[in-house]
Amino acid sequence: MPDRNEPIPDDHDPLRNINPTDSDHLDYVGQQGLAVEQETLIEPDPAKREQARSLWGDAWRDLRRRPIFLVSTVLIVLLILIAIFPGLFTGTDPRASDLINNYLRRPDWTDFFGGGWFGYDGQGRSIYARVIYGARASITVGICVTLAVTLLGGMAGMAAGFFGGWSDAVISRITDIFFGIPLLLGALVLLNAFSVRTVWSVVIALAFLGWTQLARVMRGSVITVKQSDYVVAGRALGAGTSRLMFRHILPNAIAPVIVVATIALGGYITAEATLSFLGIGLQDPTISWGVDISSAQKVIRQAPFVLFFPAAALSITVLAFIMMGDAVRDALDPKLR
Amino acid sequence: MSTVADQGRPAREEPYTGPLLDVRNLHVEFRTRDGVVRAVNGVNYSVSAGETLAVLGESGSGKSVTAQAVMGILDMPPAAIPEGELLFRGRDMLKMSKEERRKIRGQKIAMIFQDALSSLNPVLPVGFQLGEMYRAHRGSNRKDAKAKAVELMDRVRIPAAKERVGDYPHQFSGGMRQRIMIAMALALEPDLIIADEPTTALDVTVQAQVMDLLAELQAEYHMGLILITHDLGVVADVADKIAVMYAGRIVETAPVHELYARPAHPYTRGLLDSIPRLDQKGQELYAIKGLPPNLLRIPAGCAFNPRCPRAQEICRQKVPPLAEVTEDDGTPLAGRGSACFFWKETLHDG
Amino acid sequence: MTVNGATPVGATTPEEAAFAQEVQRGEPILEVRDLRKHFPLTKGILFKKQVGAVKAVDGVSFDLMQGETLGIVGESGCGKSTLAKVLMNLEPATTGSVKYKGEEISRLSGAGLKAVRRNIQMVFQDPYTSLNPRMTVGDIIGEPFEIHPEVAPKGDRRKAVQDLLDVVGLNPEYINRYPHQFSGGQRQRIGIARGLALKPEIIICDEPVSALDVSVQAQVINLLESLQGEFNLSYMFIAHDLSIVRHISDRVGVMYLGRIVEIGTDLEIYDHATHPYTQALLSAVPVPDPTARESRDRIVLTGDVPSPANPPSGCRFRTRCWKAQEKCEREDPALTVRAWLEGRARHDSACHFAGERENV
């Protein structure tokens, strides 16, 4: 009989000779450890062992035990709650200004969750209330623009990379043209065309200008993945276009897109802020971190906290999304689990 | 070692008679986040001038790491050399200063890698890269360096060397690029060349050309040559002696003829048996069962024991030393050693 | 099927017995005629203009018989993988015909192509890149059933996948693992299991063991051989290791620059080669036997393989051939049996001056 049994007793790790020169496509330093971790991580429950697994299911299982993911999820859920129900978090009116009593009053730490907690801005408005109420506009801009550019850019990049030929030529030329336009300058021109500028007009303007970045990333990634042997193997089995795209290419091509998108999210929130500062984004009655950051610059010397709190809120939000993106990307890579 | 007495004196004053390179009990480990990868666990080998030593082993057995340790091009950390001596002309290179080692590297010991394309700079003409060796080490001027480059390319038999010195690496075929790598290694007339799988990436017809060239030049310059490979065929064609590696150890050493005729280690035996032979056509090939070990967890005792058809209880408990191999009557077999408790039995059944 | 050592008692030598067996061959299951695959070379960015073509496969004809193993050898870049891809319909053929059981398949698409795909499967060279790193082994081997649901009903698929794992010698419990958790040899087994899933009749193996360790190669070769007996498979076995090809093949074709230059049974090719290129190739193989090293009569070829975009006129091998004459430049030698050849030398060879080497 042929010796078909290449037994892998549990103490005998199959991941041995992964060697930097012989298989350079493998990150062997990571590799060496995976099996070790794998024994303890992936098979937590012997009763469930028999169930069929899928990438997304495994990724989800893995995510639930990542501290980074848990922390970022709690943060993001909190931020979304604040964005939707700001009234739950403060009773102070963010627009009420009390110039006489509160002009640039320092933060009062004893005033827990009260109007003076973070101090008052130049017009005597509660900074705490403004940070809470500003979340809505900033987070809406960040999330909506990111979703829009990821979908638009992702689809365009996928089509260009996968089909190649003239569709690639057309899409690539369009992205090249867009790439030449600076985001802010372009948004400035576009937003000028809107007579009333709301959060949505900012979203549309930024998404319209931003999708090409994601399209480029996706296209490059798809082109690399498309040439892999496993995609050819899928074709050899008779797999159709949608199976190739969504089973084989997308899960392998998505990682850089997630990274770029989550980093870009912060960029969009700041772009909104900059536009507001230039007086072309959201206007004063609308509350956003961007508007506050820009107005704080006038008093930064006397009262740095006026700038600090909206800026910190912005940083925490951006950080939360970047952490979540990182965790999701790692969870989608079986090698890193 | 006591031979370190000659420190401070220039290296080549009186004729040195010992082996050119003597690796003694070399250990290399990598400290990774998953634990210590013991890539090399006590390697001993030596090469004299004019001699070809072949280091044979499967991928991951530690051949390249040993060579990199000899060259002094390991990244430390993550690598560390907890134990061992690397005697070059009798002096331990591990005890030398950085500056001294740098002088040996390239001038006295040169290395040829498997992948010639990625070892050459794609944006510089090959002639320039060859000439660079002379400019950097010998301080030659541009014109001399170029002339030297042409001469070297001639030496490694690149047709129309004069016209091609200005060509870029991608304009050469795989075999030609490997010749250029050989030329580069030869440039400073080193005493020792380490060739790490120099022909693995090449086609058989080209492989033969490159191996022949290497063997010829070695004889001409009377250099030592360490030839690292996983191909039993390539070794048989050029080597004088062979060291077989498994899991970071030398498991058998022998002059080339004897190794093939009468292996004294079950692993060597298995490798030789798994080559398809004419009279076995239509039959099952002999296959060594199982897989090479994970270097994070090398099996206790003899590392080969889970795969060895001869393994006994003792093999799981003790590490077999590299013992001298003798005939039945005790006549020593020169240059032969086997790290197996049952080398006698293995030698007999061979 | 394969020739083995069981020599009939009597006057016959093992050679003659083998010869008798060679003659009885099965029905052709794949007939390839004058197949060509040219990759256009273009210039210009917006308006592409064809300036030439890489003639990767340039007029290949052969038959693959039922249940046999046809080995294909040749230097890298001679078009072996391209030939495999064209046969698999992964690349459209430029011209020529491929018939599977008498039916033309080279220009199929849609449902017809899908049906043929079931019967012709492929095992890839690199076990590290041919498995989707983000799919579990169960999904990888089960994917053929999802694409061709008629082969295994939904409820049985998991069982079918575990059976396949068992057939290729892997523990069926590994179904939920990911490819990186396996060694190269084990991954190649997964690739083979995927190729077997649809119960194909032909498997095209493109260098299936080249990326594996020496000690693991034999395990995979044995597996391929035992599967061939079990499932009555026909193999096209592409490799550059001539000793492995000899071990596994019933017939061998030698390729050079997009053409088959010589084809015959393993004995005819290995012991009675008549084409100079085959002779050079064979003589260059490193032999794991140091005693042979002085006595060997090596032909060391000079020069490089010419570019497939611009092959030499007449015989393609003439730029490196030591027997080349003026005729070789003018006339393209056909792949036929030359009249003057005798015995085992009488097999197809594309050389005007075909003949065995005298001093073998």
Ligand SMILES: Nc1ncnc2c1ncn2[C@@H]1O[C@H](COP(=O)(O)OP(=O)(O)O)[C@@H](O)[C@H]1O
């Ligand atoms: N930088 C590194 N970090 C961790 N392990 C390493 C590193 N470099 C090499 N190794 C390990 O050392 C072992 C021996 O490698 P190597 O000498 O390259 O083998 P080969 O015999 O194929 O040349 C391998 O198992 C490899 O995983």
Ligand SMILES: Nc1ncnc2c1ncn2[C@@H]1O[C@H](COP(=O)(O)OP(=O)(O)O)[C@@H](O)[C@H]1O
């Ligand atoms: N998609 C392609 N486009 C252009 N040229 C190609 C393509 N695929 C292969 N070739 C060329 O065709 C020739 C044959 O390649 P290949 O079939 O991969 O050779 P082998 O498998 O024998 O090494 C090579 O010269 C290669 O560069």
Ligand code: SF4
């Ligand atoms: S020492 Fe024991 S296990 Fe190791 S090779 Fe010898 S017989 Fe086999």
Ligand code: SF4
């Ligand atoms: S036809 Fe001429 S050039 Fe071609 S192989 Fe024969 S002798 Fe050589």
Ligand SMILES: [Mg+2]
């Ligand atoms: Mg190596």
Ligand SMILES: [Mg+2]
């Ligand atoms: Mg190929």
